[in-house]
Amino acid sequence: MKLLMLGCAGILGRALRKELAASHDLRARDLVDYDIRDPAAFAADLDRERPQAVINAAAYTQVDKAESEPELALAINADAPGRLAAACCSRNILFIHLGTDYIFDGRLGRPYREDDPPGPLNLYGQSKLEGELAVRAASPELHLIIRSSWLFGAGGRSFVQTMLDKYRAGERRFRVVNDQRGRPTYAPDLARAIGVGLATGLRGTYHVANPGAVTWYEFAGEIFRAAGVAGEVEIVPVGSEEFKAPARRPRNSVLDTARFEAATGLVLPPHRDALARFLAEAGPQDPGSIGARP
């Protein structure tokens, strides 16, 4: 299938490129090619390439910074996806878009299903929710929205990368939030799920995440154990209010992925397996080497 992907240099974009390039005719774009806020540039690309589907992995993803840059976050995450979806719909092209667990307020006492009411606590979540609504309105029949959570992988900022970078910089005592729970998700696994969703002909909204819900504190322990340095670090659990991040985050943003699993037959491997794969695959200069001794 001929595919056009936006955001190919991000965490998910890189993984999608690897996953889909072998089996599809994939054209990959990022900010260096054009800004997704530029509808004329996107329309010209569509008319030149004539893809059968567009995957939008481009987004404004800085959750804390979004609080002080609301116009920018809303323009990229809310307005642009609606226009991209409309341009696709008018050409009969499927529009695949990424959503986030941060559209939920975290007060539900169970994992979130696709049709649970959203209630974002921060600007990033609000911008992503508005993006979903705009995509559905612009292309009611020809969209696939995949919501995921707590991404990690090569080539971008993630919690895993932050922990390992701090360790490498000499930090040994980590204060980590222990009252937010979610499902860490490995970008290559999410990319595989998107490929399967595409092949299955899914339309509508689905949750996709690696199995295994943890708090950031628990996840930090797993990261250092997987890297073989757990004995060298002290991890101190703290409450969200103690951390004073600019953006509020949901206490429970665990996604229920049963709908996707039933529709495709694909259950992703647990995030602990994914973490081990990430550290092993990252190569000698990357996180896998942090436990190595000279």
Ligand SMILES: NC(=O)c1ccc[n+]([C@@H]2O[C@H](COP(=O)([O-])OP(=O)(O)OC[C@H]3O[C@@H](n4cnc5c(N)ncnc54)[C@H](OP(=O)(O)O)[C@@H]3O)[C@@H](O)[C@H]2O)c1
């Ligand atoms: N990261 C997570 O934990 C997480 C969780 C749930 C859902 N998601 C969603 O998953 C998707 C992919 O996330 P990610 O973590 O892979 O993002 P990412 O690493 O931040 O990558 C996003 C890419 O989009 C590019 N981009 C930003 N603004 C653009 C614009 N105006 N025009 C064109 N390109 C632009 C970025 O370029 P620059 O780097 O040059 O700005 C970057 O290459 C997003 O929709 C995100 O909301 C992410």
